[in-house]
Amino acid sequence: xxxxxxxxxxxxxxxxxxxxxxxxxxxxxxxxxxxxxxxxxxxxxxxxxxxxxxxxxxxxxxxxxxx
Numbered sequence: 001x002x003x004x005x006x007x008x009x010x011x012x013x014x015x016x017x018x019x020x021x022x023x024x025x026x027x028x029x030x031x032x033x034x035x036x037x038x039x040x041x042x043x044x045x046x047x048x049x050x051x052x053x054x055x056x057x058x059x060x061x062x063x064x065x066x067x
Contacts, residue, residue, distance in 0.1 A: 002034040026051050041066040 007029040032045035043062045
């Protein structure tokens with residue numbers, strides 16, 4: 001079992017003819033847990049966006065082959 005915490009940020013440009021050109025920053029932080037069982041990685045994450053209108057937590061469950 002592994003625990004993780006993270007923070008990330010990204011900036012992207014808005015290039016639409018109907019909109020005002022500019023850029024926008026998106027940031028978030030979160031935590032998660034990873035478990036490897038029978039060669040498969042199971043991951044449960046909780047993410048809190050900072051720059052979006054909905055300021056609630058988002059939860060995700062992922063699984064993938066572990067190499």
